[in-house]
Each structure stands twice: as structure tokens, then as C-alpha cells.
Amino acid sequence: MEILVDDGPVDDGIVLYTYWRSSAAYRVRIGLELKGLAWEARPVHLVREGGEQHLDAYRTLNPQQLVPTLLHDGQVLTQSLAIVEYLDERFPQVPLLPADAAGRARVRALAQLVACDIHPINNLRVMQYLERDLQLPADARAQWTLHWMAEGFQAMETLLANSGDTGTFCHGDRPGLADLCLLPQLYNAHRFGLDLTPYPTLRRIEAACQALDAFDRARPENQPDAA
Numbered sequence: 001m002e003i004l005v006d007d008g009p010v011d012d013g014i015v016l017y018t019y020w021r022s023s024a025a026y027r028v029r030i031g032l033e034l035k036g037l038a039w040e041a042r043p044v045h046l047v048r049e050g051g052e053q054h055l056d057a058y059r060t061l062n063p064q065q066l067v068p069t070l071l072h073d074g075q076v077l078t079q080s081l082a083i084v085e086y087l088d089e090r091f092p093q094v095p096l097l098p099a100d101a102a103g104r105a106r107v108r109a110l111a112q113l114v115a116c117d118i119h120p121i122n123n124l125r126v127m128q129y130l131e132r133d134l135q136l137p138a139d140a141r142a143q144w145t146l147h148w149m150a151e152g153f154q155a156m157e158t159l160l161a162n163s164g165d166t167g168t169f170c171h172g173d174r175p176g177l178a179d180l181c182l183l184p185q186l187y188n189a190h191r192f193g194l195d196l197t198p199y200p201t202l203r204r205i206e207a208a209c210q211a212l213d214a215f216d217r218a219r220p221e222n223q224p225d226a227a
Helices: 023-034 056-061 080-090 101-121 124-132 138-161 177-192 200-210 213-218
Strands: 015-018 040-043 069-072 075-078
Touching: 015 023, 023 080, 023 101, 023 177, 023 213, 069 080, 075 080, 080 101, 080 177, 101 138, 101 177, 124 138, 138 177, 138 200, 177 200, 200 213
Parallel strands: 015 040
Antiparallel strands: 015 069, 069 075
16 A cells, blocks of 8 residues: 655644554544544554555654654654644643643653553564564463553552542543553453453543543544454
8 A cells, every 4th residue: 555645745634644453543543533623544554565654655754664643734743642742732622631730740640651661562563573583472472462561550550549539530530641541552451352350440441431432433443444
């Protein structure tokens, strides 16, 4: 598949280079949907023919050869958390971060627990390295994935359960940055067969998020490139 990269300036519309199963792209999709923003999806298949993210056209757009990449207002933006915070600043209606400094710090810490500590060591390029370069068998790779998910989820469960926050979501009664990081990682946990019984708070938040249309529209299965 040819990767469509604009030859000229990016217009004012929002374009998201995405892949249906990418956790990082999933986060941004949730953010866009929570804010009610119109956006165009440009799928980048991360597996087919060695991965379209490695094609010259896309590598020029995003030298890390990762998704998501977001185009808006003449800007090329990478890294999911940076993209979401950009969207929150440019479109402050339906904020994804609390108004107070302590609340913002708490939400960012929860989001980074997932985005910086769980997800990066379980993502596609790491798993491919474990398989192709280190030649780890499938059961060892599965053990690796489940171990790091469980360790991160246990910490997040403890932080949420002991915080005294009685809200519906990770922080209060409005979904935000922490929730849009948590849900894609829980999606991965279901996919890889992690037992989520030890994490009742995470499961409660997951159910509350899944009941919202914005989260449903962002689900991997509801994307145009879903296999």
C-alpha cells in the first residue's frame, strides 16, 4: 500500500497516521473522539510486507518509523502523549487534564505508568527483536509480555484503589489522559490472555469507559483498517 504523504503544506484539518491495533494510536483516537474533533485516518500497516512504517515516504514523515503521526495546522506531530497534550491545548473544550497542578501531575503519572513503563517493552518492535534477533520461543515471549503488564497493572491498581478518589474514572468523574492510556493497554491484556481478576479498580474503570460512545468509536475493531 502506498503511504499518502502530502507534498505541500498540511491544511487545517486533522490527519492521523494510525494502525488499528497500535496502542499509541488508539490513545490518540480516544482523545480525538472525546473532544468531538473531525479527523482523517490514514492507516499504516505495521506488519504487512515488513511494515509500511519503514517505507521511505513514511520514514521522512516520522524518522522513528512509528505510529501515530498527526498532521495539523502545518505541523507534523509524533509521540502519542505529546499529541494528546497538543490537542488539549489547541482544543481546550472537553479538557483531558485537570485544572489544578496536583491533579495534572497525578494524571500524567498514571498515563506515563502505562505509556512509558508498560507499553514500550511490549510493543511490536520489541517483540520482533525478541523473536528474530534473540530467537526467544513463543512461550518465553508471552511470559515476558504478561510479566510486565501484570507488574504495571498491580502498581496502577494500588495507586488508584488507595488514592481516596471515588470518581468513576482514573481521576474524578470525567475521562481523561490516564483513561485513554489505560484502555488500550487493557485491550492488549485481553488479547494476550492476562488474568485481570487481581485488578478490580482497573476493570471498573474499563467498564465505565467502554460504556461511552467516544471510546467505542476509537476501538480497534471499529477502525477502517481493522483486519
